[in-house]
Amino acid sequence: MSALETTALAVAGITGGTVAEAAADRANIFEMTDAAEAAVLRPLYAGGFSHELRAALAARVARQAGDAALADHYLHAAGDMAALADPDETGAAQGLAGVVAFCDKAANATKDIAPEDISTLQDAGLSDADIVRLCELAAFLAYQLRVVAGLRLMRGGSA
Amino acid sequence: MSRVVRKFTRSVPQWQPRVTPVNLAEATPEQLEALQVTPSNTKVSDYVLTLAHDVESLAVRSPLFNAIMYDPGGMSRAERELGALAASMVNRCIYCAAVHADRHAKLEKDTAVTDALFDKGGEAELGPRNRAIFDFARKLSEAPPEATPEDMQMLRDAGLAEAEILDLILSSALFGWANRLMHVLGDPVRQEAEA
Numbered sequence: 001m002s003a004l005e006t007t008a009l010a011v012a013g014i015t016g017g018t019v020a021e022a023a024a025d026r027a028n029i030f031e032m033t034d035a036a037e038a039a040v041l042r043p044l045y046a047g048g049f050s051h052e053l054r055a056a057l058a059a060r061v062a063r064q065a066g067d068a069a070l071a072d073h074y075l076h077a078a079g080d081m082a083a084l085a086d087p088d089e090t091g092a093a094q095g096l097a098g099v100v101a102f103c104d105k106a107a108n109a110t111k112d113i114a115p116e117d118i119s120t121l122q123d124a125g126l127s128d129a130d131i132v133r134l135c136e137l138a139a140f141l142a143y144q145l146r147v148v149a150g151l152r153l154m155r156g157g158s159a
Numbered sequence: 160m161s162r163v164v165r166k167f168t169r170s171v172p173q174w175q176p177r178v179t180p181v182n183l184a185e186a187t188p189e190q191l192e193a194l195q196v197t198p199s200n201t202k203v204s205d206y207v208l209t210l211a212h213d214v215e216s217l218a219v220r221s222p223l224f225n226a227i228m229y230d231p232g233g234m235s236r237a238e239r240e241l242g243a244l245a246a247s248m249v250n251r252c253i254y255c256a257a258v259h260a261d262r263h264a265k266l267e268k269d270t271a272v273t274d275a276l277f278d279k280g281g282e283a284e285l286g287p288r289n290r291a292i293f294d295f296a297r298k299l300s301e302a303p304p305e306a307t308p309e310d311m312q313m314l315r316d317a318g319l320a321e322a323e324i325l326d327l328i329l330s331s332a333l334f335g336w337a338n339r340l341m342h343v344l345g346d347p348v349r350q351e352a353e354a
Binding site: 018019021022023025028029032033035036039040043044045047048062065066106107108109110111113115117118119122128129130131133136137138139140141142144145146147149150151153154156157158159 | 177179306311326329343
C-alpha cells in the first residue's frame, strides 16, 4: 500500500507533488497511523463501544473540527449510531449522554478536563478499561484530524 | 502528601492516574507483549499500565510515537519537541509540557526558549524560526484547528523545508493525542516536602 492510499493523505487530497514526496519519506508513519485507526475504530475487542458507535463519535469529532471529508470517511460505518455524528445530538435518546458529553469535552476542551469528568463516568458505571478506550478514541481523532488539516495547508488549501 | 502541579515547569512531576492501572500480575499475554515486559524488564510506569486497558491501541501507538519523534531526517529533534510543547501548552498538559520542555532544553543545551515560553506563553520573544514553528503548532492544536495559509507561509519564509513542515505537523498533532491521554486520565503531582 502506498502512503497516498492512507486515510490522512487521501482525505487531505494529496495526490502528488512536493507534499506527496515529503510524505513518501514518512510512509511508515502514515501506515502506522492507519493501523492506529483500525485499532481505535475497529478493535478486535471493542469493550463497551461498538464499531458503529466508535465510527459515529469519530464523525462527530471530525465535524466539530469542521472537517466534512474526514467525517464522511467515518460516517458510512456508523450504522444505527449515525445520528450521534450530528454535534447537536446529545446522545440522550441512545442512553449515551454521559459518553457523548465526555467525548466532546476531551476532544474540544481538553484543558478544562477535571478529575470529576472521570469520576462521573465511573459513577455512571463505565469500567476503567472503557474510560481508557473512550479517551483513546477522542485522542486519536484529535491527532488524525490535525494531520489532515496540516496536510491541506501544505497543499495550499485552508485547514 | 502529594499536591497537584498546576503551573508549567521543566521539572518533571509524577503522574497519578485517575483510573486503576492494569495490575501487572493479572495482565493478559497481549498486554504483556504490548508492555514489552520481559524477565529482565519488569518496570512499567503507571501511565503505560493505564493505557494497557486498551492494549490494541497501546501496541500501535508506541512505535508510531517513536517514529514521529525520533526517526532520522526532516526536522531536528529539538524542533519536534517545540511542536510537542506548543500542543501541550494549548491543552494544559503540565506533565507532557514538562517532559518535552526538558528535552528541548537538553537537546539545545539552553533553557532560554522554554524559560521564555513558560514565562510569557504565546507572547514570548522568540527568533523568527522558533516563532513560526511555535505559532503554527499552537494554532494547529486549538480545537477546532486555527492554523491558516498565512501561518504555513511563515514556516516557508522562515526557511523550513517541506520535510521539516511535515514533521512539525506530525509532532504537534501527535501531542493532540498524547495530551488527551496524559492530561485526561491522570494528574501531575509532586510529593510535598515535610514542613
